Amino acid sequence: MNDPLLSRHSRDSHAAALAAATSEVGRYLDDRATPRSAATPDELAHRTSAVDLDRPLGDLTSALEEVRAIYLDHAVGYHHPRYLAHLNCPVAIPALAAETLTASVNTAVETWDQGTSACLIEQRLIEWVADLIGFDSPTGTAPDGVFTTGGSASNLQALFTAREDRLGRAGDRCSRLPRLRIVTGEHAHLSVVKAARLLGLAPDAVIALPGDGDRMDPVTLERTLASLAESGTEVAAVVAVAGTTDHGAIDPLRAIGEVCSRHDVWLHVDAAYGGGLLVSPTHRSQLDGIGAADSVTVDFHKTFFLPVAASALLLRDGAGFRHSAVHADYLNPADDPGHAGGATAVKPTGGGPAVDKSLQTTRRFDALKLWMTLRVLGADGIGRLLDASIDSALRIANCIEQDPELELVRRPQLSTVLFRPHPRVDVPPEPCSRDAAGSGPCPTGAALSDRLVRPVRDALFAEGHSLVAATVVDGRPCLKLTVLDPNLTDVDVGLVLADVRAAAGRLAAGLRSTTTEVFT
Numbered sequence: 001m002n003d004p005l006l007s008r009h010s011r012d013s014h015a016a017a018l019a020a021a022t023s024e025v026g027r028y029l030d031d032r033a034t035p036r037s038a039a040t041p042d043e044l045a046h047r048t049s050a051v052d053l054d055r056p057l058g059d060l061t062s063a064l065e066e067v068r069a070i071y072l073d074h075a076v077g078y079h080h081p082r083y084l085a086h087l088n089c090p091v092a093i094p095a096l097a098a099e100t101l102t103a104s105v106n107t108a109v110e111t112w113d114q115g116t117s118a119c120l121i122e123q124r125l126i127e128w129v130a131d132l133i134g135f136d137s138p139t140g141t142a143p144d145g146v147f148t149t150g151g152s153a154s155n156l157q158a159l160f161t162a163r164e165d166r167l168g169r170a171g172d173r174c175s176r177l178p179r180l181r182i183v184t185g186e187h188a189h190l191s192v193v194k195a196a197r198l199l200g201l202a203p204d205a206v207i208a209l210p211g212d213g214d215r216m217d218p219v220t221l222e223r224t225l226a227s228l229a230e231s232g233t234e235v236a237a238v239v240a241v242a243g244t245t246d247h248g249a250i251d252p253l254r255a256i257g258e259v260c261s262r263h264d265v266w267l268h269v270d271a272a273y274g275g276g277l278l279v280s281p282t283h284r285s286q287l288d289g290i291g292a293a294d295s296v297t298v299d300f301h302k303t304f305f306l307p308v309a310a311s312a313l314l315l316r317d318g319a320g321f322r323h324s325a326v327h328a329d330y331l332n333p334a335d336d337p338g339h340a341g342g343a344t345a346v347k348p349t350g351g352g353p354a355v356d357k358s359l360q361t362t363r364r365f366d367a368l369k370l371w372m373t374l375r376v377l378g379a380d381g382i383g384r385l386l387d388a389s390i391d392s393a394l395r396i397a398n399c400i401e402q403d404p405e406l407e408l409v410r411r412p413q414l415s416t417v418l419f420r421p422h423p424r425v426d427v428p429p430e431p432c433s434r435d436a437a438g439s440g441p442c443p444t445g446a447a448l449s450d451r452l453v454r455p456v457r458d459a460l461f462a463e464g465h466s467l468v469a470a471t472v473v474d475g476r477p478c479l480k481l482t483v484l485d486p487n488l489t490d491v492d493v494g495l496v497l498a499d500v501r502a503a504a505g506r507l508a509a510g511l512r513s514t515t516t517e518v519f520t
């Protein structure tokens with residue numbers, strides 16, 4: 001390449017590079033008959049390590065060809081109708097146009113003097129999301145927020161802010177820190193435990209309450225907070241989930257909010273998954289009570305259909321971001337609230353510049369993806385994509401319920417379907433324990449189903465035709481579909497379920513012919 005850096009003089013190279021990349025994406029979309037290739041992780045590891053990084057290829061075309069062979073040909077296609085495994089979405093096209101703009105212009109959303117317009121656009125969206133949440137009686141200053149790299153980062157900063165809020169009350173910080181607790185339901189995201197570790201809390205700081213089904217039980221919460229208060233244990237935060245990652249369950253936010261307010265405890269609502277309900281024309285009421293939160297996590301790269309990464313943390317009292325602010329003379333001097341020399345010393349809007357609120361310093365302009373998508377589709381348009389996914393999940397649940405070879409484990413509350421294979425196999429008539437005393441239990445359908453879950457998931461992964469996830473519900477393994485595809489057809493659903501049934505039947509037969517172990 002002549003000049004590898006983007007400038008007025010390299011516009012042609014820029015346009016050609018983007019066109020070549022776009023055409024690779026086109027090829028990827030055209031060639032993608034299955035959600036993933038059948039290449040094994042070992043094969044892919046071999047190809048990747050075979051690349052000699054000390055010998056550059058020298059031109060973009062060759063580099064793209066190489067990337068096609070080690071990445072694009074094998075990338076898991078989240079847009080594919082038979083990709084129903086994890087919380088990955090097909091992406092909104094306006095957001096991809098935004099990605100090109102932000103990557104090319106490379107604005108860092110940090111200070112007014114580095115990206116005034118970007119700071120203003122992000123701030124406008126933060127206010128828009130805060131309005132959608134509708135925080136109850138804002139205390140102190142107005143709600144505020146910041147874009148982050150994901151739900152894990154948003155949760156970390158929320159819990160950091162809650163910790164500081166709690167420790168800022170009277171008393172000695174150092175002696176209270178190791179005794180602080182965080183109370184969650186049993187299905188809170190793993191990032192809560194990680195955050196507790198990073199925040200210097202004790203190893204057993206996160207108290208996971210047994211739920212009422214999949215949801216947090218406000219009565220148990222009330223009892224727990226009361227007994228913690230009685231024993232003089234301080235609670236930094238209660239974390240409720242609006243859409244558990246694993247089950248798509250939404251905690252009863254209004255009742256939990258009332259309990260937290262009675263006990264004067266910070267309520268964080270992790271709506272990383274369910275946040276899209278904020279714009280849902282038909283399911284917004286599932287988030288009833290979310291306004292009682294002190295902080296809220298929303299992942300736009302899940303149910304707003306934006307490319308990774310795009311998330312936000314919202315605080316009911318925006319002043320809470322003061323805990324994240326550290327000043328530097330060269331960047332955001334404390335005596336210059338505009339942090340941009342004289343030119344923009346008066347803050348045009350909202351809180352301080354982004355760097356005062358963010359845990360990052362140099363930060364991508366991810367907000368533009370949301371802006372462009374919102375301006376093209378509108379809030380209802382985005383929400384309808386989620387609504388259609390929820391409808392699809394319900395249709396799949398109905399299909400499973402009517403299928404004698406499958407067992408529905410939970411009716412979906414959001415867009416997650418939990419089920420088990422239930423193959424018809426001949427059960428041996430004689431007692432089948434290999435235990436000499438003959439006291440072992442005979443096989444039951446349930447034992448066989450449980451035994452098949454992981455192998456079915458692994459077999460489907462290896463084939464690459466239909467991708468599903470596996471998890472555990474109430475102590476029993478089960479398969480999981482996470483539906484984030486508004487265009488999913490009954491034909492596609494039928495193919496996925498047929499693949500599950502076929503794999504289960506094959507594996508069950510194989511288990512019977514090779515071992516009797518499964519029946520003991």
Ligand SMILES: *Cc1c(COP(=O)(O)O)cnc(C)c1O
Nearest residue numbers: 150151152189243245270272273
């Ligand atoms: C996905 C998810 C997270 C983590 O978000 P990332 O963007 O993956 O970091 C946190 N909480 C819930 C409920 C989630 O579903």
